[in-house]
Amino acid sequence: MRDTPRSAFAHFLAIPTRWMDNDGYGHVNNVVYYSYFDTAVNQFLIERGVLDIHKGEVVGFVVDSGCSYFSSVSFPDVIHAGIRVAKLGNSSVRYEIALYRNDDRLPCAAGHFVHVYVERSSNRAVSIPAPVRCVLDTIRGESLTP
Numbered sequence: 001m002r003d004t005p006r007s008a009f010a011h012f013l014a015i016p017t018r019w020m021d022n023d024g025y026g027h028v029n030n031v032v033y034y035s036y037f038d039t040a041v042n043q044f045l046i047e048r049g050v051l052d053i054h055k056g057e058v059v060g061f062v063v064d065s066g067c068s069y070f071s072s073v074s075f076p077d078v079i080h081a082g083i084r085v086a087k088l089g090n091s092s093v094r095y096e097i098a099l100y101r102n103d104d105r106l107p108c109a110a111g112h113f114v115h116v117y118v119e120r121s122s123n124r125a126v127s128i129p130a131p132v133r134c135v136l137d138t139i140r141g142e143s144l145t146p
Contacts, residue, residue, distance in 0.1 A: 001068065001096070001098060001107065001110035001111075002068070002070050002106065002107070002110070003106060004098050004106070004107055004110060005105065005106070006080070006082060006098075006100060006105070008082070008084070008098070008141070009082025009083060009084050009098060009139075010083075010084055010138065010139040010141065011044055011082070011083050011084070011138075011139050012080050012081065012082050012083075013039070013040045013043055013044065013080070013081045013083075014078055014079070014080055014081075015036055015039060015040070015078070015079040015080075015081055016076070016078050016079075017073060017074065017075045017076060017077050017078065017079060018075060019075050021075055022074055022075050026074055027072040027073060027074045028072070028073040028074060028075070028077075030067070030069065033067050033069070033099065033109050033111075034065060034067065036079055036081055036097075036099055037065065037067070037081070037095075037097045037111065037113045038062070038113070039081070040081035040083050040097060041083055041095055041097070041113055041115070044083060044139075045060075045132070045135065048135040049131075050129070050131050050132045050135050051132075056120065057119060057120055057121070058117055058118065058119055058120065058126055058129055058132075059117070059118060059120050060093070060115030060116065060117050060118075061115065061116050061117075061118050061123075062113060062114065062115060063092070063114050063115070063116045064094075064112070064113075064114040065111065065112065065113045065114065066111045066112050067109055067110070067111035068109065068110055068111060069108070069109045070106070070107060070108055070109060070110070071101070071104075071108040072108070073099075073101050073108050073109075077101050077102055078101075078102055079099050079100070079101065079108075080099070080100040080101075080102075081097055081098075081099055081100075082097065082098045082099075082100065082107075083095050083096070083097050083139060084096050084097075084139050084140070084141045085136045085137075085139050085140040085141070086112070086141070088128070088133065088136055088137070088140060089128075090127050090128070091116055091117050091125040091126060091127055091128060092114055092115065092116045092117070092125075092128075093114070093115050093117075093128065093136055094112055094113075094114045095112060095113045095114070095115070096110070096111075096112050097110065097111055097112070097113060098110040117129070117132070
């Protein structure tokens with residue numbers, strides 16, 4: 001995914017870096033990238049009206065994630081997180097996310113994020129609700145990884 005252009009993604013979220021994101025080496029710490037993934041995916045779902053983080057009966061739990069790093073980011077850069085659905089199953093969805101620094105053409109990092117949908121009260125997997133599935137279809141595309 002190192003050479004993935006911005007045009008490969010149907011949705012973007014701008015995320016400003018924060019002073020506290022920098023580590024002792026003067027760049028954004030690797031664990032913060034996972035926070036960017038989580039923020040981009042959940043903000044998309046909230047904005048589309050299919051995720052209620054407080055009262056929703058069905059929610060997505062992260063069961064798998066990964067990230068490859070290509071170049072450094074530091075405060076006060078702005079991250080542009082591109083997200084797409086690479087695989088949509090019965091109860092799970094695999095997102096691919098690429099993070100672009102400022103106006104860079106190629107990503108500084110890229111990876112994946114898998115949600116399994118569960119009933120909040122029982123923590124048991126359920127089918128992805130139809131309204132969620134419809135929203136996910138709007139950013140569905142070919143997987144960028146083998």
